Amino acid sequence: MGRFHAHADGTVHAHGHDHDHDVGDHRGYTETGTVRVEVLERLLSENDRVAAANRGRLADAGVHTVNLMSSPGAGKTTLLRETLARLHGQLRIGVIEGDIATSLDADQLADLADAVSLVNTSAGFGGECHLDAVMVRAGMQGLPLDDLDLVVIENVGNLVCPAEFDVGEDVKVMVFAVTEGEEKPLKYPVMFRAVERVLVNKTDLLPHLDFELDRFLDNVRAVNPLAEVQLLSARTGEGIDAWCDWLTARVGSGA
Amino acid sequence: MHELSLAQAIADTTVRYADGRPVAEVRVRIGHLRQVVPDALQFAWELLTAESDLEGAVLIIEHIPAVVHCEVCDARSSLDLPVLACGACGATNVVLETGDEFTIQTIDVAEVA
Secondary structure, three states: OOOOOOOOOOOOOOOOOOOOOOOOEEEEEHHHOOOEEEEEEEOOOHHHHHHHHHHHHHHHHHOOOOEEEEEEOOOOHHHHHHHHHHHHHOEEEEEEEEEEOOHHHHHOOOOOOEEEEEEEEOOOEEEEEEEHHHHHHHOOOOOHHOOOOOOEOOOOOOOOHHHOOOOOOOOEEEEEEHHHHHHHHHHOOHHHOOOOOOEEEEEEHHHHHOOOHHHHHHHHHOOOOOOOEEEEOOOOOHHHHHHHHHHHHHHHOOO | OOOOHHHHHHHHHHHHOOOOOOOEEEEEEEEEHOOOOHHHHHHHHHHHHOOOOOOOEEEEEEEEEEEEEEOOOOOOEEEEOOOOOOOOOOOOOEEEOOOEEEEEEEEEEEEEO
16 A cells, blocks of 8 residues: 655545556456446435434434543543533433443443443444444434433543544534643644534643643634534533523523 | 444445445545544554455545635635634635545445455
8 A cells, every 4th residue: 555645637636546546447347357437425324314313303302412532531521520410400311421341431320311322342343433423323322312412422431433423313413521732733733623612621721731721722713614613521510500501591492 | 542442333334335345446435524533543444354255455544625605705615613604714604525435335345246
């Protein structure tokens, strides 16, 4: 496999073997006696089909669905605990908990959520580093969707793969911890471009870090000018009410 | 990281289109902003297709550069970093023209008489 290389016409690509292919010469019959079949399908079209079905099922049940993503340790589970504690009794919330293995996170949420459905990606799903639409469909089967207002999908901790997989959610949100560094939007653009809202967590640590918040915010805007950024600390509770208000409004609007 | 899943998705779609015919080549088009590592995808493809119906099928990865068109100065520039700004004047009201691609383009299958 060759590395990426540039051509005079400005294209940059890599070849799987050591001869060139000219797309124009490969229409119809090829020199090797094969027939070229046009596919032109999105790479994850199978996933997208299941995601669309999930979305339909969730909409039928009148459930708003949030796909919550972050790197490991950014604070998704702690934030979710705080969120559930505040919204308990106001919204009926189900959680689909994605983890490669263990029920540790799901156990932390079981007493606060109206329903928790655990998806271990190592159990029959190949130990995947993300949730895909098929896994979320399995997770949905463990929730009483018709009796819920909101479903939060806590994705597998990973800043690359989950961003690429539509699972049928209404909105993608990411948690970013200030301990992760200002350059993350530039290093993980697929994630930062995929989300509508970035929750900047662990702000209580800012006085102890060299983290430059303004530079981080510039980097978020450079990658995704439309992203809404919200500061909070799941540990101290700062900003959690505003986040819960946003969630409640989203559920209420049926968006 | 997710290249194994992507390779599996490519293989599934390929098998569906091949409809039992032997596959010589699969061509995919992946934009620069997709964060796919070609070597990793190639490796995953070889791993997955070995001793399967797709064994020997060559995966061609067309990497498409990220190009933005500037609405201020009309320049077209190619992005290295994923910063959506004009390479000529620095303006940020740019339209992404290429770089988001993520498709299976064609498969070459043996002719069945």
